Amino acid sequence: MTPWPSEAKAWRLLRILNKEGANLRRQANIGPYAFDFAALSRRVLIEIDGRIHDRADVKALDDEKATYAEKSGYSVVRIADDDIWTNPDAVLDRLRAILFGETALVRTPAPGGGGRGRGRSG
Numbered sequence: 001m002t003p004w005p006s007e008a009k010a011w012r013l014l015r016i017l018n019k020e021g022a023n024l025r026r027q028a029n030i031g032p033y034a035f036d037f038a039a040l041s042r043r044v045l046i047e048i049d050g051r052i053h054d055r056a057d058v059k060a061l062d063d064e065k066a067t068y069a070e071k072s073g074y075s076v077v078r079i080a081d082d083d084i085w086t087n088p089d090a091v092l093d094r095l096r097a098i099l100f101g102e103t104a105l106v107r108t109p110a111p112g113g114g115g116r117g118r119g120r121s122g
Contacts, residue, residue, distance in 0.1 A: 006081035007036055010048050013088055014095075022099050030072055033065040039099055043074045046095070050081045 014024045014037055028038030028045065037046040047065075052058050066076040077098055083091050 004048075004050070004081075006048050006050060006084050009084050009088075010037065010046075010079070010081075010091075013084065013092055014046075016092060017095060017099065020096070020100070022095075030069050030074060033068055035065070035069070035076075038074075042099055044077060044098060045069055045074050046077045046079065048081050048084065049078050053078075 011026060014022070018024050022039055023041055024037050024039050024046075026037055028035050028040060030038075030045065035045040036048050038044065039046075047062070049062075053062060062078075069076050075098075077095070079091055079094075
C-alpha cells in the first residue's frame with residue numbers, strides 16, 4: 001500500500017526519532033483498527049490527520065479507534081498533516097516529549113489547531 005504524501009513525510013521525520021531509540025513502526029494493528037504509526041513498547045499510537053478527519057463520520061470512527069486503543073492500554077497522538085509540512089521541528093519536539101519524556105497523554109490535540117482530539121497532559 002502506498003502511503004499518503006503526509007504519511008511518507010511523517011515517516012521520514014519518525015525515522016529521526018528511531019535513531020534516538022523510539023522504535024517506531026508503520027501501520028500497527030490494534031484489535032480491528034489500523035494506526036498510522038506506533039511505538040508499541042511505549043504503548044503510543046500516532047495518527048496523521050488530514051482535513052477529512054474534520055468530517056463527523058470520520059471523527060466518529062477516529063473516536064471509536066482511540067477509545068478501543070485506550071481501553072487496550074495505548075495513548076493515541078493525533079498530528080495534523082499540515083504540521084508535518086509547515087512545522088516539522090515542532091512535531092519532532094512534541095513526539096520527543098511524549099516518547100522520551102514523563103508526559104502522560106491521551107488523545108492529544110494536534111498543535112496549531114489542525115486535526116482534532118481531546119487532550120490531557122500530566
